[in-house]
Amino acid sequence: MHLVGRLASGDMDAAGELYDRHAGKVLALARRILRDDGDAEDVVQEVFSQAWRTATRYEAGRGTVAGWLLMIARTRAIDRLRARQSRPDTTGEVLLEAMPGTTMAPSDQAIANEQYARVRQGLVALPAEQRTALELAYFEGLSQSEIAERLAAPLGTIKTRIRTALTTLRRSLRP
């Protein structure tokens, strides 16, 4: 049975396996966002708790398991970051949560991995100012005007940088 299926049936071994496979990635993302080991570990616990509780509602074909866990991790970590900075919460449950019944990403891990590798290479190759703007949006959950303020650049410029960066990364997905 699929790992998440086993998880949904209350299989603790499956939970252990899921953790062994993905905790390193989840922790890396939480640390990158929160820059605090204790908070990041709390997020890891929250992610696997949420996965455990909601495994029964997980829809196969909605993306990879790693993608599912990482999306939960990002939302949780940014919520925490915003609470810490007393910033209003504008980040919602993004994409996979918000679009029931729509396949958003490949479920096949091999295809997904290849695409992730392309995004990674594309990210490294981006001009520094585009990459910085995108990373502030993705890893710190900043809005475009918050990024403009942080980088002391006009809003229009930031919008263009992020748009260009994402267009480049999307293009990198196509062989």
Place this chain on the structure above:
Amino acid sequence: MTMDRHETIGAMLDEYALGQLSQDERRTVETHVRECDTCAADLRELAVVMEGLAHSLDPVTPPPALKQRVMSSLASQPQEPARTVVEPNAVAIPPKGVKIRRGVHPGWLAAAAVVILGLGVALYSVDATRRLLIDDVQEAQAAVADLQRRLDLNAEQADLAVSILTATDMQPVAMSGKENATGSTARAYWSPARGLLIVANDLPMPPPGRIYQVWVIGGGTPFSAGLLGEQGVGRGMLIAPPPRGVAPGAVTVAVTDEPPGGLPAPSGSIRLAGSL
């Protein structure tokens, strides 16, 4: 669908994918994307890019204690409906119409206070969950249903606790710590008719990859009462109906460490034990 609208929404997809939009804007995008194949395809691609960004970090090695912490926390959490319940004894239909007697033993009051405290914690976390999910009507509805279920579950647990504590056949069991848990205190209340309530304090963390399981031993045979739920640092509680098969008469209540999910028969060290 006008072309203008399509272009307006198309320009919002990046921000949607990055989670930068307000709730209203998100809803607008979602409504459009359900009807527009072009935007749906764009969003799919953006989703892959977002996942790729999450994957762009090198994995780190989590500290070994973290796995233990995660696994123990899972062991005491119910899953959402409805395919399976983790621990068959965790959800019990409480006997109805139980009245609280006068002249309640102080120990019962303390145990009841712990139960109420536990409910407070549960309600607080329910509130936090609600705050996170309320964005979307659909999600809110799911959340409310979830809240209701958890409240029902907690209400059932509280009812069961009261029915155990007030049962005419209830006997307190003096528990004492063993091995590395000699500093722990625990109170257990056993009613052969209603079940077991056990509250442990100052309990050390279980060994790595282990959880605490509670046993009722009658006629020399141990029966699992369930897993000791974590109620805060060092505090554990279980409220469970009587395990099936316990022989009438004197019993021993014991807590052992076991692999996550528990076992049908104890295998680990006894950390807490007490006999009638």
